[in-house]
Amino acid sequence: MKSIQLFGVTFQNYTFSDLLAFMDKQIQAGDSAYVVTCNVDHLMKLRDNEAFQQAYEGAAVIVADGMPVIWASRLLGKPLRQKVSGSDLFNQLGSSIADRGYRLYFLGAGEHIASRAAAKLQETYPGIQIVGCYSPPPRFEYSQAETDKMIQYIRAAKPDIVLVGVGAPKQEIWMSRHFQAYGAPVSIGVGATFDFIAGHRRRAPLWMQRNGLEWLWRLLQEPRRLWRRYLVEDIGFIPMVWKEWRLKRKEEKKYGR
Numbered sequence: 001m002k003s004i005q006l007f008g009v010t011f012q013n014y015t016f017s018d019l020l021a022f023m024d025k026q027i028q029a030g031d032s033a034y035v036v037t038c039n040v041d042h043l044m045k046l047r048d049n050e051a052f053q054q055a056y057e058g059a060a061v062i063v064a065d066g067m068p069v070i071w072a073s074r075l076l077g078k079p080l081r082q083k084v085s086g087s088d089l090f091n092q093l094g095s096s097i098a099d100r101g102y103r104l105y106f107l108g109a110g111e112h113i114a115s116r117a118a119a120k121l122q123e124t125y126p127g128i129q130i131v132g133c134y135s136p137p138p139r140f141e142y143s144q145a146e147t148d149k150m151i152q153y154i155r156a157a158k159p160d161i162v163l164v165g166v167g168a169p170k171q172e173i174w175m176s177r178h179f180q181a182y183g184a185p186v187s188i189g190v191g192a193t194f195d196f197i198a199g200h201r202r203r204a205p206l207w208m209q210r211n212g213l214e215w216l217w218r219l220l221q222e223p224r225r226l227w228r229r230y231l232v233e234d235i236g237f238i239p240m241v242w243k244e245w246r247l248k249r250k251e252e253k254k255y256g257r
Contacts, residue, residue, distance in 0.1 A: 004078045006069075007043050007240055012061050015082040016092040022061055027102065027160045027185045033060035034175040034187040037086050040068050040215075040237045041229060045169050047236075052169035055176035067212030072241045076248055086163070086190030087203065090121060097161075098128035105157050105184070106133040107150065108165030109194035117197035132157035136166065141174055154182040162187040165194045 004011045014022070019035070026033055036042075036059040045052055056062065063084035064070055073080040090097075097104070106114040114133040121128055134153050140146040154162060162184045164171040171189040179187050195201040203209075204217035219230045 004073065004080060006073055006076065006078055006080075007244065008046070009038055009043070009056065009062060011038065011064055011073075011080060013081055014061065014063050014084055016084055016088070019061070019063065019084055020093055020096055023102075023161065023186050024100070026060075030185060032179050032183055032185060032187075034172075034179045034189075035059065035061045035063065036172055036189055037065035037084065037191075038062050038069065039064075039066035039085075040234050042168055042172075043069075043240065044233050044236050049169055051173045055169065055172040058176045059172075066214075067210070068237065071212065072237075072244075075241065076244050086165070086188060086193045087196055089163075089188070089190065089193065090125070090197065094121065094125045094128065098125040101127075101129060102160040103129045103131045103158065105131055105154055105159035105162045106165070106194060107136070107154070107162060108171065108190075109135055109192075109198070110200070111135045113198045113200050114165070114194045116199075117194040120197055120199075131159050140166075141170055147174075147178065151178060151182045154184060159184050160186065163190045163193065164188070165190045165192065167191060 002013055004013050012018070022035075036056060038056075042052075042065075046056065064073065064080045065083060065085040067083055070080050070083050106118055108114060109117070112135070114135055118130040118133055122130065132153060134150060136146060136150060140150070162175075162179075162182070164175055164187060166174065168189065168191065171191070175187045175189060192201060196203045201221065204214040208214060208217050215230050215234070219226050
C-alpha cells in the first residue's frame with residue numbers, strides 16, 4: 001500500500017479493511033507494533049513536542065483521523081481514501097474482531113468507564129473477547145511504579161490488541177515507550193472511544209461527523225476544557241494547508257504541470 005507524505009507525516013493510505021489486514025498479519029507474526037490515528041490536533045502538537053515526534057517516527061502505521069485531514073489531502077492532490085478513527089473502530093470492525101477471536105485489552109478513560117464500554121461491546125458483538133480493562137490514575141505517565149503495574153497487567157492478560165484511550169499525545173508517547181515491554185502484537189491510540197461506547201460522553205450526530213463538525217460538537221459539550229484547542233491551537237492548520245498548497249503549485253510550475 002502506497003504511503004502519502006503530508007504535513008511532515010507519512011500516512012498509510014488505509015481503509016478500515018486495510019487496517020484489519022494489517023492487524024491480521026501482525027497478530028499472526030506475533031511481533032509488536034502500534035498504530036497512530038492522526039487528526040488536526042496531532043498535527044498542531046507535533047510542531048513543538050519532541051517526544052510526540054519520536055512516537056510518530058516509531059509507529060508502524062499512521063492513518064488519517066478526521067475529515068479536515070481527508071479534505072486537505074484531496075485539495076493537495078494526495079487523496080487519502082478513508083477517515084480511519086479509533087472512535088469508529090468497532091462500528092467498522094467489531095464483528096470481524098469478534099469472529100476472529102482476537103483478545104482485547106482496554107487501557108484508559110475514567111474509573112469503570114472502560115469496563116462499561118467492554119460490557120456494551122459484549123452485548124453488541126457476542127463472543128468478542130475483552131480480557132482486561134484498567135483505568136490509570138492521573139499523571140500515571142510520571143510514575144515508574146504505575147507504568148510497571150500497567151505493563152504487568154497487560155502481559156498477564158496476553159491480549160492481541162491493546163486499545164489505549166488516555167488522550168493525545170499521552171497515549172502515543174506511552175505506547176511508543178512501552179509497547180515492546182508489554183508485548184501485544186497491536187496497540188492503537190483511541191482517544192475518547194471508551195467514553196463514547198460507555199455513554200459517558202455523547203458523540204456527534206452522523207451528519208456532523210460526515211461534514212467534519214465533530215470538533216464543534218465536542219466544543220459545545222466541553223467548552224471550558226476544549227475552547228483553546230479548537231479555537232486557538234487548531235486554527236494553525238489553515239496556514240499549514242496553505243503552505244503545502246503553495247509548495248504544490250510551485251512544483252507544478254517548475255515541471256510544467
